[in-house]
Amino acid sequence: MTGFRRILLITALGIxxxxxLGGSCCCHEEDEAEIVGNPGSQVFHRRGCRYFSLSLDSQxxxxxxxxxxxxxxxxxxxxP
Ligand SMILES: [Zn+2]
Numbered sequence: 001m002t003g004f005r006r007i008l009l010i011t012a013l014g015i016x017x018x019x020x021l022g023g024s025c026c027c028h029e030e031d032e033a034e035i036v037g038n039p040g041s042q043v044f045h046r047r048g049c050r051y052f053s054l055s056l057d058s059q060x061x062x063x064x065x066x067x068x069x070x071x072x073x074x075x076x077x078x079x080p
Pocket of ligand 1: 044045046049050051052075076077078079
């Protein structure tokens with residue numbers, strides 16, 4: 001009986017840690033992937049801008065600083 005309760009406790013702790021790590025990791029990544037560059041025009045937009053259509057050669061950036069460093073200009077409409 002004691003051994004079974006110990007396994008139960010370890011399993012509960014493991015699931016708790018997994019939810020904690022998985023949750024924070026997921027939200028972080030979604031926030032970071034908002035900038036997308038258009039290699040043709042060398043302009044970067046917020047994802048969902050009406051002046052940007054997502055294509056196969058679109059370039060995702062982690063931040064607007066990274067896009068500027070790559071030689072891209074910010075879109076004047078969505079102001080990324
Ligand atoms: Zn835009």
